[in-house]
Amino acid sequence: xxxxxxxxxxxxxxxxxxxxxxxxxxxxxxxxxxxxxxxxxxxxxxxxxxxxxxxxxxxxxxxxxxxxxxxxxxxxxxxxxxxxxxxxxxxxxxxxxxxxxxxxxxxxxxxxxxxxxxxxxxxxxxxxxxxxxxxxxxxxxxxxxxxxxxxxxxxxxxxxxxxxxxxxxxxxxxxxxxxxxxxxxxxxxxxxxxxxxxxxxxxxxxxxxxxxxxxx
Amino acid sequence: xxxxxxxxxxxxxxxxxxxxxxxxxxxxxxxxxxxxxxxxxxxxxxxxxxxxxxxxxxxxxxxxxxxxxxxxxxxxxxxxxxxxxxxxxxxxxxxxxxxxxxxxxxxxxxxxxxxxxxxxxxxxxxxxxxxxxxxxxxxxxxxxxxxxxxxxxxxxxxxxxxxxxxxxxxxxxxxxxxxxxxxxxxxxxxxxxxxxxxxxxxxxxxxxxxxxxxxx
DNA sequence: TTGACAACATACCCGGTAGTATGTTCCTCT
DNA sequence: AGAGGAACATACTACCGGGTATGTTGTCAA
Numbered sequence: 001x002x003x004x005x006x007x008x009x010x011x012x013x014x015x016x017x018x019x020x021x022x023x024x025x026x027x028x029x030x031x032x033x034x035x036x037x038x039x040x041x042x043x044x045x046x047x048x049x050x051x052x053x054x055x056x057x058x059x060x061x062x063x064x065x066x067x068x069x070x071x072x073x074x075x076x077x078x079x080x081x082x083x084x085x086x087x088x089x090x091x092x093x094x095x096x097x098x099x100x101x102x103x104x105x106x107x108x109x110x111x112x113x114x115x116x117x118x119x120x121x122x123x124x125x126x127x128x129x130x131x132x133x134x135x136x137x138x139x140x141x142x143x144x145x146x147x148x149x150x151x152x153x154x155x156x157x158x159x160x161x162x163x164x165x166x167x168x169x170x171x172x173x174x175x176x177x178x179x180x181x182x183x184x185x186x187x188x189x190x191x192x193x194x195x196x197x198x199x200x201x202x203x204x205x206x207x208x209x210x211x212x213x214x215x216x
Numbered sequence: 217x218x219x220x221x222x223x224x225x226x227x228x229x230x231x232x233x234x235x236x237x238x239x240x241x242x243x244x245x246x247x248x249x250x251x252x253x254x255x256x257x258x259x260x261x262x263x264x265x266x267x268x269x270x271x272x273x274x275x276x277x278x279x280x281x282x283x284x285x286x287x288x289x290x291x292x293x294x295x296x297x298x299x300x301x302x303x304x305x306x307x308x309x310x311x312x313x314x315x316x317x318x319x320x321x322x323x324x325x326x327x328x329x330x331x332x333x334x335x336x337x338x339x340x341x342x343x344x345x346x347x348x349x350x351x352x353x354x355x356x357x358x359x360x361x362x363x364x365x366x367x368x369x370x371x372x373x374x375x376x377x378x379x380x381x382x383x384x385x386x387x388x389x390x391x392x393x394x395x396x397x398x399x400x401x402x403x404x405x406x407x408x409x410x411x412x413x414x415x416x417x418x419x420x421x422x423x424x425x426x427x428x429x430x431x432x
Numbered sequence: 433t434t435g436a437c438a439a440c441a442t443a444c445c446c447g448g449t450a451g452t453a454t455g456t457t458c459c460t461c462t
Numbered sequence: 463a464g465a466g467g468a469a470c471a472t473a474c475t476a477c478c479g480g481g482t483a484t485g486t487t488g489t490c491a492a
Contacts (some may be wrong), residue, residue, distance in 0.1 A: 013439085013440095044440080045442075046441085048440075051439060
Protein backbone atom coordinates (compact mmCIF):
# COMPACT_ATOMS: atom_id res chain seq x y z
CA UNK A 1 0.00 0.00 0.00
CA UNK A 2 2.58 2.45 1.13
CA UNK A 3 4.57 1.30 -1.87
CA UNK A 4 1.88 1.91 -4.49
CA UNK A 5 0.93 5.08 -2.72
CA UNK A 6 4.42 6.47 -3.06
CA UNK A 7 5.26 4.88 -6.39
CA UNK A 8 2.19 6.13 -8.17
CA UNK A 9 2.89 9.83 -7.78
CA UNK A 10 6.48 9.12 -8.75
CA UNK A 11 5.27 7.34 -11.87
CA UNK A 12 3.04 10.28 -12.57
CA UNK A 13 6.04 12.58 -12.31
CA UNK A 14 8.04 10.38 -14.66
CA UNK A 15 5.29 10.24 -17.26
CA UNK A 16 4.91 13.98 -17.13
CA UNK A 17 8.61 14.28 -17.96
CA UNK A 18 8.32 11.72 -20.75
CA UNK A 19 5.40 13.59 -22.29
CA UNK A 20 7.28 16.87 -22.26
CA UNK A 21 10.41 15.22 -23.62
CA UNK A 22 8.54 13.47 -26.42
CA UNK A 23 6.93 16.76 -27.38
CA UNK A 24 10.26 18.62 -27.46
CA UNK A 25 12.07 15.87 -29.33
CA UNK A 26 9.29 15.88 -31.90
CA UNK A 27 9.31 19.66 -32.21
CA UNK A 28 13.05 20.16 -32.63
CA UNK A 29 14.65 16.75 -33.03
CA UNK A 30 16.95 15.00 -30.57
CA UNK A 31 20.17 16.88 -31.25
CA UNK A 32 18.55 20.30 -31.32
CA UNK A 33 16.62 19.75 -28.10
CA UNK A 34 18.30 20.86 -24.88
CA UNK A 35 17.48 19.52 -21.46
CA UNK A 36 16.60 23.08 -20.54
CA UNK A 37 14.02 23.07 -23.32
CA UNK A 38 12.34 20.03 -21.83
CA UNK A 39 12.53 21.54 -18.36
CA UNK A 40 11.01 24.81 -19.55
CA UNK A 41 8.24 22.84 -21.23
CA UNK A 42 7.60 21.30 -17.82
CA UNK A 43 7.71 24.55 -15.91
CA UNK A 44 10.69 23.11 -14.04
CA UNK A 45 14.49 23.04 -14.19
CA UNK A 46 17.20 20.60 -15.16
CA UNK A 47 17.39 19.31 -11.63
CA UNK A 48 14.08 17.54 -11.89
CA UNK A 49 15.02 15.74 -15.08
CA UNK A 50 18.50 14.70 -14.01
CA UNK A 51 17.03 13.43 -10.77
CA UNK A 52 15.07 10.83 -12.75
CA UNK A 53 17.29 10.26 -15.80
CA UNK A 54 21.04 10.00 -15.89
CA UNK A 55 21.55 11.66 -19.24
CA UNK A 56 19.80 13.20 -22.21
CA UNK A 57 20.23 9.93 -24.08
CA UNK A 58 18.68 8.01 -21.20
CA UNK A 59 15.65 10.26 -21.28
CA UNK A 60 15.32 9.79 -25.01
CA UNK A 61 15.58 6.03 -24.70
CA UNK A 62 12.84 6.03 -22.08
CA UNK A 63 10.56 7.84 -24.52
CA UNK A 64 11.51 5.35 -27.24
CA UNK A 65 10.72 2.40 -24.95
CA UNK A 66 7.43 3.89 -23.86
CA UNK A 67 6.43 4.45 -27.49
CA UNK A 68 7.16 0.85 -28.42
CA UNK A 69 5.31 -0.38 -25.35
CA UNK A 70 2.24 1.52 -26.49
CA UNK A 71 2.45 -0.16 -29.88
CA UNK A 72 2.71 -3.64 -28.41
CA UNK A 73 -0.20 -2.96 -26.10
CA UNK A 74 -2.33 -1.93 -29.05
CA UNK A 75 -1.38 -4.76 -31.41
CA UNK A 76 -0.77 -7.81 -29.19
CA UNK A 77 -4.43 -8.63 -28.50
CA UNK A 78 -5.19 -8.52 -32.24
CA UNK A 79 -2.24 -10.67 -33.25
CA UNK A 80 -3.34 -13.44 -30.89
CA UNK A 81 -6.93 -13.47 -32.11
CA UNK A 82 -8.09 -16.51 -34.08
CA UNK A 83 -9.62 -14.76 -37.06
CA UNK A 84 -9.15 -14.80 -40.81
CA UNK A 85 -5.88 -13.50 -42.11
CA UNK A 86 -7.53 -10.70 -44.05
CA UNK A 87 -9.46 -9.46 -41.07
CA UNK A 88 -6.35 -9.68 -38.94
CA UNK A 89 -4.33 -7.71 -41.44
CA UNK A 90 -6.99 -5.04 -41.71
CA UNK A 91 -7.40 -4.75 -37.96
CA UNK A 92 -3.67 -4.60 -37.29
CA UNK A 93 -2.86 -2.03 -39.95
CA UNK A 94 -5.72 0.24 -39.00
CA UNK A 95 -4.97 -0.04 -35.29
CA UNK A 96 -1.30 0.65 -35.89
CA UNK A 97 -2.05 3.78 -37.88
CA UNK A 98 -4.43 5.06 -35.23
CA UNK A 99 -1.73 4.48 -32.63
CA UNK A 100 0.72 6.48 -34.74
CA UNK A 101 -1.65 9.43 -34.83
CA UNK A 102 -2.65 9.27 -31.19
CA UNK A 103 0.82 8.85 -29.73
CA UNK A 104 2.56 10.92 -32.40
CA UNK A 105 5.29 12.55 -30.26
CA UNK A 106 6.42 9.21 -28.88
CA UNK A 107 6.42 7.56 -32.28
CA UNK A 108 8.48 10.35 -33.78
CA UNK A 109 11.07 9.57 -31.13
CA UNK A 110 10.94 5.90 -32.07
CA UNK A 111 11.59 6.93 -35.65
CA UNK A 112 14.50 9.13 -34.73
CA UNK A 113 15.82 6.43 -32.46
CA UNK A 114 16.04 4.05 -35.38
CA UNK A 115 17.89 6.70 -37.36
CA UNK A 116 20.25 7.36 -34.46
CA UNK A 117 21.19 3.70 -34.54
CA UNK A 118 21.76 3.65 -38.30
CA UNK A 119 24.01 6.67 -38.16
CA UNK A 120 26.50 5.21 -35.69
CA UNK A 121 27.43 8.39 -33.84
CA UNK A 122 26.92 7.28 -30.24
CA UNK A 123 28.91 6.01 -27.32
CA UNK A 124 29.17 2.21 -26.93
CA UNK A 125 26.79 2.17 -23.96
CA UNK A 126 24.23 4.25 -25.78
CA UNK A 127 24.64 1.96 -28.73
CA UNK A 128 23.89 -1.07 -26.57
CA UNK A 129 20.71 0.56 -25.32
CA UNK A 130 19.70 1.49 -28.85
CA UNK A 131 20.35 -2.03 -30.10
CA UNK A 132 18.09 -3.44 -27.43
CA UNK A 133 15.35 -0.95 -28.26
CA UNK A 134 15.80 -1.68 -31.93
CA UNK A 135 15.20 -5.34 -31.17
CA UNK A 136 11.86 -4.33 -29.66
CA UNK A 137 11.03 -2.60 -32.89
CA UNK A 138 12.12 -5.55 -34.99
CA UNK A 139 10.01 -7.90 -32.88
CA UNK A 140 7.07 -5.60 -33.42
CA UNK A 141 7.65 -5.49 -37.17
CA UNK A 142 7.95 -9.27 -37.25
CA UNK A 143 4.43 -9.63 -35.95
CA UNK A 144 3.34 -7.90 -39.12
CA UNK A 145 5.84 -9.83 -41.22
CA UNK A 146 4.31 -13.13 -40.15
CA UNK A 147 0.85 -11.97 -41.08
CA UNK A 148 2.11 -10.64 -44.41
CA UNK A 149 3.80 -13.88 -45.35
CA UNK A 150 0.76 -15.85 -44.33
CA UNK A 151 -1.35 -13.60 -46.54
CA UNK A 152 1.06 -14.14 -49.40
CA UNK A 153 0.88 -17.93 -48.94
CA UNK A 154 -2.90 -17.76 -49.10
CA UNK A 155 -2.68 -15.82 -52.34
CA UNK A 156 -4.19 -12.70 -50.78
CA UNK A 157 -1.13 -10.46 -50.86
CA UNK A 158 1.30 -10.15 -53.78
CA UNK A 159 4.85 -8.88 -53.51
CA UNK A 160 8.48 -9.78 -54.09
CA UNK A 161 10.69 -8.93 -51.13
CA UNK A 162 9.26 -9.27 -47.63
CA UNK A 163 11.70 -6.76 -46.18
CA UNK A 164 11.05 -4.07 -48.75
CA UNK A 165 7.32 -4.60 -48.63
CA UNK A 166 7.35 -4.37 -44.85
CA UNK A 167 9.18 -1.05 -45.17
CA UNK A 168 6.69 0.20 -47.73
CA UNK A 169 3.72 -0.81 -45.64
CA UNK A 170 5.05 0.88 -42.50
CA UNK A 171 6.02 4.00 -44.43
CA UNK A 172 2.43 4.35 -45.58
CA UNK A 173 0.91 3.59 -42.20
CA UNK A 174 3.40 5.81 -40.37
CA UNK A 175 3.17 8.68 -42.78
CA UNK A 176 0.77 10.78 -40.67
CA UNK A 177 3.66 11.13 -38.22
CA UNK A 178 5.24 13.55 -40.66
CA UNK A 179 2.40 15.54 -42.14
CA UNK A 180 -0.42 15.39 -39.63
CA UNK A 181 -0.57 18.39 -37.30
CA UNK A 182 -3.31 18.07 -34.69
CA UNK A 183 -5.15 21.37 -34.67
CA UNK A 184 -7.04 22.43 -31.57
CA UNK A 185 -10.41 20.96 -32.50
CA UNK A 186 -9.39 17.59 -33.92
CA UNK A 187 -12.31 15.19 -33.61
CA UNK A 188 -12.22 11.39 -33.68
CA UNK A 189 -14.04 11.25 -37.00
CA UNK A 190 -11.29 13.14 -38.80
CA UNK A 191 -8.58 10.97 -37.29
CA UNK A 192 -10.41 7.83 -38.30
CA UNK A 193 -10.76 9.15 -41.83
CA UNK A 194 -7.04 9.79 -42.12
CA UNK A 195 -6.13 6.39 -40.70
CA UNK A 196 -8.61 4.83 -43.09
CA UNK A 197 -7.03 6.40 -46.17
CA UNK A 198 -3.54 5.36 -45.07
CA UNK A 199 -4.68 1.82 -44.40
CA UNK A 200 -6.51 1.51 -47.72
CA UNK A 201 -3.44 2.79 -49.56
CA UNK A 202 -1.19 0.28 -47.80
CA UNK A 203 -3.51 -2.70 -48.27
CA UNK A 204 -3.85 -1.87 -51.94
CA UNK A 205 -0.09 -1.60 -52.13
CA UNK A 206 0.16 -5.07 -50.71
CA UNK A 207 -1.90 -6.31 -53.63
CA UNK A 208 -5.17 -7.06 -51.84
CA UNK A 209 -8.25 -7.23 -54.04
CA UNK A 210 -10.50 -4.20 -53.78
CA UNK A 211 -13.42 -6.13 -52.29
CA UNK A 212 -11.24 -7.22 -49.36
CA UNK A 213 -10.49 -3.64 -48.42
CA UNK A 214 -13.84 -1.92 -48.68
CA UNK A 215 -14.74 -1.07 -45.08
CA UNK A 216 -11.55 -0.28 -43.19
CA UNK B 217 36.28 32.08 -72.41
CA UNK B 218 38.32 33.42 -69.58
CA UNK B 219 35.11 33.52 -67.62
CA UNK B 220 34.12 29.89 -68.13
CA UNK B 221 37.72 28.86 -67.63
CA UNK B 222 37.80 30.44 -64.19
CA UNK B 223 34.22 29.71 -63.19
CA UNK B 224 34.32 26.03 -63.95
CA UNK B 225 36.97 25.06 -61.43
CA UNK B 226 35.22 27.24 -58.89
CA UNK B 227 31.96 25.45 -59.58
CA UNK B 228 33.81 22.20 -59.24
CA UNK B 229 35.06 23.28 -55.85
CA UNK B 230 31.56 24.26 -54.78
CA UNK B 231 30.06 20.96 -55.86
CA UNK B 232 32.73 19.08 -53.99
CA UNK B 233 31.73 20.95 -50.85
CA UNK B 234 28.06 20.28 -51.50
CA UNK B 235 28.71 16.57 -51.93
CA UNK B 236 30.62 16.37 -48.67
CA UNK B 237 28.01 18.42 -46.86
CA UNK B 238 25.14 16.32 -48.18
CA UNK B 239 26.94 13.19 -47.05
CA UNK B 240 27.56 14.54 -43.55
CA UNK B 241 24.04 15.91 -43.14
CA UNK B 242 22.70 12.53 -44.16
CA UNK B 243 25.00 10.66 -41.81
CA UNK B 244 24.40 12.69 -38.67
CA UNK B 245 21.56 15.07 -39.36
CA UNK B 246 21.74 18.85 -39.67
CA UNK B 247 21.98 19.79 -36.00
CA UNK B 248 24.52 17.11 -35.14
CA UNK B 249 26.78 17.95 -38.06
CA UNK B 250 29.55 20.46 -37.42
CA UNK B 251 31.25 22.51 -40.08
CA UNK B 252 34.47 20.85 -39.00
CA UNK B 253 32.90 17.49 -39.80
CA UNK B 254 32.21 18.60 -43.35
CA UNK B 255 35.69 20.06 -43.65
CA UNK B 256 37.30 16.85 -42.38
CA UNK B 257 35.22 14.91 -44.89
CA UNK B 258 36.73 17.17 -47.53
CA UNK B 259 40.26 16.87 -46.27
CA UNK B 260 40.16 20.62 -45.71
CA UNK B 261 39.37 23.14 -42.97
CA UNK B 262 36.57 25.50 -42.05
CA UNK B 263 38.20 28.28 -44.00
CA UNK B 264 37.37 26.70 -47.30
CA UNK B 265 33.70 26.29 -46.45
CA UNK B 266 33.18 29.74 -44.95
CA UNK B 267 34.88 31.22 -47.97
CA UNK B 268 32.02 29.94 -50.15
CA UNK B 269 29.09 29.89 -47.74
CA UNK B 270 28.22 32.49 -45.14
CA UNK B 271 26.84 30.10 -42.55
CA UNK B 272 26.06 26.50 -41.81
CA UNK B 273 22.43 27.16 -42.68
CA UNK B 274 23.46 28.69 -46.00
CA UNK B 275 25.44 25.57 -46.84
CA UNK B 276 22.51 23.38 -45.96
CA UNK B 277 20.15 25.45 -48.08
CA UNK B 278 22.50 25.13 -51.04
CA UNK B 279 22.35 21.36 -50.71
CA UNK B 280 18.56 21.52 -50.46
CA UNK B 281 18.35 23.66 -53.60
CA UNK B 282 20.71 21.40 -55.51
CA UNK B 283 18.65 18.36 -54.55
CA UNK B 284 15.44 19.94 -55.78
CA UNK B 285 17.13 21.05 -58.98
CA UNK B 286 18.13 17.46 -59.67
CA UNK B 287 14.52 16.37 -59.21
CA UNK B 288 13.18 18.98 -61.61
CA UNK B 289 15.80 18.08 -64.18
CA UNK B 290 14.75 14.45 -63.99
CA UNK B 291 11.00 14.99 -64.10
CA UNK B 292 10.42 18.08 -66.25
CA UNK B 293 11.00 16.38 -69.63
CA UNK B 294 8.53 13.64 -68.71
CA UNK B 295 5.85 16.00 -67.47
CA UNK B 296 5.85 17.90 -70.75
CA UNK B 297 5.55 14.82 -72.91
CA UNK B 298 2.29 14.26 -74.77
CA UNK B 299 1.61 10.69 -73.75
CA UNK B 300 -1.18 8.81 -72.05
CA UNK B 301 -1.82 9.66 -68.42
CA UNK B 302 -1.03 6.15 -67.25
CA UNK B 303 2.28 6.04 -69.04
CA UNK B 304 3.11 9.48 -67.73
CA UNK B 305 2.30 8.46 -64.18
CA UNK B 306 4.36 5.31 -64.44
CA UNK B 307 7.34 7.09 -65.95
CA UNK B 308 7.26 9.94 -63.43
CA UNK B 309 6.94 7.75 -60.36
CA UNK B 310 9.64 5.36 -61.46
CA UNK B 311 12.00 8.16 -62.46
CA UNK B 312 11.39 9.97 -59.20
CA UNK B 313 12.20 6.88 -57.16
CA UNK B 314 15.38 6.25 -59.12
CA UNK B 315 16.39 9.85 -58.50
CA UNK B 316 15.81 9.35 -54.76
CA UNK B 317 18.13 6.37 -54.71
CA UNK B 318 20.82 7.90 -56.88
CA UNK B 319 20.96 11.30 -55.15
CA UNK B 320 20.15 9.96 -51.71
CA UNK B 321 22.32 12.30 -49.59
CA UNK B 322 20.85 15.39 -51.26
CA UNK B 323 17.30 14.12 -50.92
CA UNK B 324 17.76 13.38 -47.26
CA UNK B 325 18.68 17.04 -46.86
CA UNK B 326 15.56 18.05 -48.73
CA UNK B 327 13.57 15.91 -46.33
CA UNK B 328 15.22 17.42 -43.28
CA UNK B 329 14.78 20.86 -44.77
CA UNK B 330 11.05 20.37 -44.89
CA UNK B 331 11.09 19.26 -41.27
CA UNK B 332 13.21 22.25 -40.28
CA UNK B 333 10.53 24.49 -41.71
CA UNK B 334 7.70 22.69 -39.93
CA UNK B 335 9.45 22.92 -36.59
CA UNK B 336 9.81 26.67 -36.59
CA UNK B 337 13.13 26.94 -34.76
CA UNK B 338 15.03 29.22 -37.11
CA UNK B 339 15.93 32.87 -37.50
CA UNK B 340 13.62 34.99 -39.67
CA UNK B 341 16.13 35.15 -42.53
CA UNK B 342 16.68 31.41 -42.49
CA UNK B 343 12.94 30.98 -42.42
CA UNK B 344 12.57 33.12 -45.54
CA UNK B 345 15.12 30.99 -47.35
CA UNK B 346 13.39 27.83 -46.21
CA UNK B 347 10.01 29.11 -47.32
CA UNK B 348 11.36 29.80 -50.78
CA UNK B 349 12.91 26.35 -50.99
CA UNK B 350 9.71 24.84 -49.72
CA UNK B 351 7.89 26.53 -52.56
CA UNK B 352 10.23 24.72 -54.95
CA UNK B 353 9.23 21.49 -53.32
CA UNK B 354 5.55 22.33 -53.48
CA UNK B 355 5.84 23.20 -57.17
CA UNK B 356 7.52 19.87 -57.74
CA UNK B 357 4.80 18.02 -55.86
CA UNK B 358 2.13 19.88 -57.81
CA UNK B 359 3.43 18.43 -61.06
CA UNK B 360 2.51 15.06 -59.63
CA UNK B 361 -0.71 16.39 -58.18
CA UNK B 362 -1.92 17.48 -61.61
CA UNK B 363 -1.20 14.08 -63.08
CA UNK B 364 -2.90 12.40 -60.14
CA UNK B 365 -6.06 14.43 -60.46
CA UNK B 366 -6.14 13.89 -64.19
CA UNK B 367 -5.84 10.15 -63.57
CA UNK B 368 -8.67 10.34 -61.08
CA UNK B 369 -10.85 12.20 -63.59
CA UNK B 370 -10.23 9.50 -66.16
CA UNK B 371 -11.26 6.85 -63.66
CA UNK B 372 -7.80 5.36 -63.51
CA UNK B 373 -6.87 6.34 -59.96
CA UNK B 374 -9.18 6.15 -56.95
CA UNK B 375 -8.75 8.11 -53.76
CA UNK B 376 -10.41 10.62 -51.45
CA UNK B 377 -8.08 13.44 -50.47
CA UNK B 378 -5.54 14.68 -53.01
CA UNK B 379 -3.24 16.03 -50.32
CA UNK B 380 -3.16 12.87 -48.25
CA UNK B 381 -2.78 10.68 -51.29
CA UNK B 382 0.09 12.80 -52.53
CA UNK B 383 1.77 12.35 -49.17
CA UNK B 384 1.21 8.61 -49.27
CA UNK B 385 2.53 8.29 -52.79
CA UNK B 386 5.70 10.25 -52.02
CA UNK B 387 6.25 8.37 -48.77
CA UNK B 388 6.28 5.13 -50.71
CA UNK B 389 8.47 6.42 -53.51
CA UNK B 390 10.84 8.16 -51.11
CA UNK B 391 11.07 5.28 -48.70
CA UNK B 392 14.43 3.97 -49.99
CA UNK B 393 15.90 7.19 -48.62
CA UNK B 394 15.51 5.73 -45.16
CA UNK B 395 16.26 2.04 -45.47
CA UNK B 396 18.47 1.67 -48.53
CA UNK B 397 22.18 1.60 -47.77
CA UNK B 398 24.33 1.43 -50.89
CA UNK B 399 26.89 -1.29 -50.28
CA UNK B 400 30.15 -1.22 -52.19
CA UNK B 401 29.07 -3.39 -55.11
CA UNK B 402 25.61 -1.99 -55.84
CA UNK B 403 24.73 -2.70 -59.45
CA UNK B 404 22.11 -0.96 -61.60
CA UNK B 405 19.93 -4.06 -61.76
CA UNK B 406 19.45 -4.11 -57.99
CA UNK B 407 18.62 -0.42 -57.87
CA UNK B 408 16.08 -0.82 -60.64
CA UNK B 409 14.49 -3.73 -58.82
CA UNK B 410 14.09 -1.67 -55.65
CA UNK B 411 12.64 1.29 -57.51
CA UNK B 412 10.29 -1.06 -59.31
CA UNK B 413 8.87 -2.50 -56.10
CA UNK B 414 8.35 0.95 -54.61
CA UNK B 415 6.64 2.17 -57.75
CA UNK B 416 4.36 -0.85 -58.01
CA UNK B 417 3.39 -0.44 -54.37
CA UNK B 418 2.58 3.23 -54.89
CA UNK B 419 0.62 2.74 -58.11
CA UNK B 420 -1.40 -0.01 -56.49
CA UNK B 421 -1.99 2.27 -53.55
CA UNK B 422 -3.37 4.86 -55.95
CA UNK B 423 -5.94 2.32 -57.06
CA UNK B 424 -4.60 1.52 -60.52
CA UNK B 425 -5.75 -1.76 -62.02
CA UNK B 426 -3.14 -4.50 -61.97
CA UNK B 427 -2.87 -4.70 -65.76
CA UNK B 428 -1.87 -1.03 -65.92
CA UNK B 429 1.09 -1.60 -63.63
CA UNK B 430 2.64 -4.79 -64.94
CA UNK B 431 5.94 -3.68 -66.44
CA UNK B 432 7.27 -0.77 -64.38
C1' DT C 433 10.48 16.35 17.64
C1' DT C 434 13.83 15.05 14.61
C1' DG C 435 16.39 12.96 11.26
C1' DA C 436 16.57 10.88 6.98
C1' DC C 437 15.45 10.77 2.45
C1' DA C 438 12.98 11.92 -1.91
C1' DA C 439 12.22 15.52 -5.02
C1' DC C 440 13.39 18.98 -6.70
C1' DA C 441 16.06 24.05 -7.55
C1' DT C 442 20.47 26.76 -7.98
C1' DA C 443 25.01 27.60 -9.25
C1' DC C 444 28.81 26.28 -11.55
C1' DC C 445 32.24 23.89 -14.79
C1' DC C 446 33.93 22.71 -19.20
C1' DG C 447 34.07 20.84 -23.80
C1' DG C 448 32.47 21.60 -28.32
C1' DT C 449 31.00 24.52 -32.08
C1' DA C 450 29.54 28.60 -35.05
C1' DG C 451 31.55 32.36 -36.59
C1' DT C 452 35.58 35.80 -37.28
C1' DA C 453 40.01 37.89 -37.96
C1' DT C 454 44.16 37.27 -39.82
C1' DG C 455 47.79 34.99 -42.23
C1' DT C 456 49.70 32.47 -46.55
C1' DT C 457 50.00 30.80 -51.21
C1' DC C 458 49.31 30.83 -55.89
C1' DC C 459 47.42 32.58 -60.06
C1' DT C 460 46.25 36.13 -63.24
C1' DC C 461 46.32 40.41 -65.53
C1' DT C 462 48.73 44.39 -66.84
C1' DA D 463 58.01 42.01 -62.59
C1' DG D 464 54.70 42.95 -59.32
C1' DA D 465 50.21 44.14 -57.67
C1' DG D 466 45.96 42.50 -56.55
C1' DG D 467 42.80 39.16 -55.39
C1' DA D 468 40.88 34.40 -55.11
C1' DA D 469 41.18 30.33 -52.43
C1' DC D 470 42.23 28.57 -48.95
C1' DA D 471 44.63 27.55 -43.75
C1' DT D 472 45.41 29.03 -38.87
C1' DA D 473 44.33 31.02 -34.62
C1' DC D 474 41.14 32.92 -31.79
C1' DT D 475 36.60 34.34 -29.43
C1' DA D 476 32.12 33.86 -27.47
C1' DC D 477 28.50 31.17 -26.28
C1' DC D 478 25.63 27.40 -25.62
C1' DG D 479 24.43 23.13 -23.55
C1' DG D 480 25.42 18.59 -21.06
C1' DG D 481 26.61 17.27 -16.86
C1' DT D 482 27.70 17.85 -11.71
C1' DA D 483 27.97 19.51 -7.05
C1' DT D 484 25.46 21.51 -3.71
C1' DG D 485 21.57 23.78 -1.50
C1' DT D 486 16.46 23.80 -0.14
C1' DT D 487 11.90 22.07 1.00
C1' DG D 488 8.42 18.87 2.14
C1' DT D 489 7.14 14.35 3.96
C1' DC D 490 7.07 10.32 6.69
C1' DA D 491 8.59 7.09 10.17
C1' DA D 492 10.14 6.29 14.81
